[in-house]
Amino acid sequence: MLDGVILKGIGGFYYIDTVQGVYECRARGIFRKEGIRPTVGDSVQISVLDEANKKGSLDVILPRRNELIRPRVSNIDQAVIVFAAKSPNMNLDLLDRFLLLAEEQELDIVIVINKIDRDKQNKYEDAAALYRAAGYPVICTSAEKGIGIEELRKALENKISVFAGPSGVGKSSLINAAFPGLELNTGEISEKIQRGRHTTRHAELIRITEQSYIVDSPGFTSLFLNHIPSDKLQYYFREFQPFLHKCYYNGCVHINEPDCAIKEQIGEAIDSRRYERYKMLYEELENERRN
Missing domain, CATH: 3.40.50.300 (P-loop containing nucleotide triphosphate hydrolases)
Structure with missing residues (x-):
């Protein structure tokens, strides 16, 4: 089998970049049965079916380092x-x-x-x-x-x-x-x-x-984050990092709690506009969780 990477997928065909060139491949039916969807960026292994016309079969999808949802791509740096x-x-x-x-x-x-x-x-x-x-x-x-x-x-x-x-x-x-x-x-x-x-x-x-x-990738006008737990949101605001775990209360989510190290930094290390969007997104995720 040849190692390669999926460059694109169109109409059930996947175009795989290998050391021997780009092959047009169909994915094995087992992926559909197991609910696995080949994704652009996947590291894969293929079997060559027709060398002259660069046709092959996508046989193996190797473990992914990461996977984005929108756009749906994997193994991105x-x-x-x-x-x-x-x-x-x-x-x-x-x-x-x-x-x-x-x-x-x-x-x-x-x-x-x-x-x-x-x-x-x-x-x-x-x-x-x-x-x-x-x-x-x-x-x-x-x-x-x-x-x-x-x-x-x-x-x-x-x-x-x-x-x-x-x-x-x-x-x-x-x-x-x-x-x-x-x-x-x-x-x-x-x-x-x-x-x-x-x-x-x-x-x-x-x-x-x-x-x-x-x-x-196609452009988007909205993105949904409802797969992110609300209590994890704080870890994805980069400027919050130095002050996390310095709050008085364990489990502080930096909204209504007193003696909050994050709120103390608003206007200093943390811009108020970013903090306000944090609060808005936190409430959005909490509403999703409740519903």
Whole structure:
């Protein structure tokens, strides 16, 4: 059998990258019976059925290091979370949801703020400072003007990176700017509804250098976190980490309890805007649990 990695899956066919090239494979029926769904990024083993036409059978899915839900990809090293400074405007609530999902999977994270050339008042700088203070690397870019592209390219070296973020923020344009030979599909923002057309129809693993892959994936306008227990949420806010377990009460969730080390840091090490979104998300998860 040949070792490989799933680059994409379309209509029941899986395209597997191996040392002998890319094979088009059908998955064995046993996966369906066992409720296992092959996923982009899976390390797999295949049997070659037709070498001339590069056809094969997907026989084995090796254990996954991690698995994202939306976009559904596995074995990722790094999440590159892309938002636009303008067109569409930044939605920090949505950005925090992407961050939480990436933190839960213990991924390295890079935040990219694209289209900075369209923000004539440079309001994006406040968002960049907010997330840098929280402990995240932030790259400010313009795919159109070529700003920040070299920094982004270096951040992708020797990683399997998933690009995620809402539609219309320029994920495909950024990838094309960093790696011009890829020529991914791009689309214009809809001025009427301020949403991008979903130019990427499926998650796909793309080799960009010998040791580097990226996942270009469909954009999303909402993310649900109801699989995360409410009492675990605090561990996924990076700036909370130095102060956890320093509260007076064991089991403190940093909402109504007195002598809370987290609340004492609001306005200091913890930005009040991030804390307010923590409270909102905590209540959302608690309501899900109760229901």
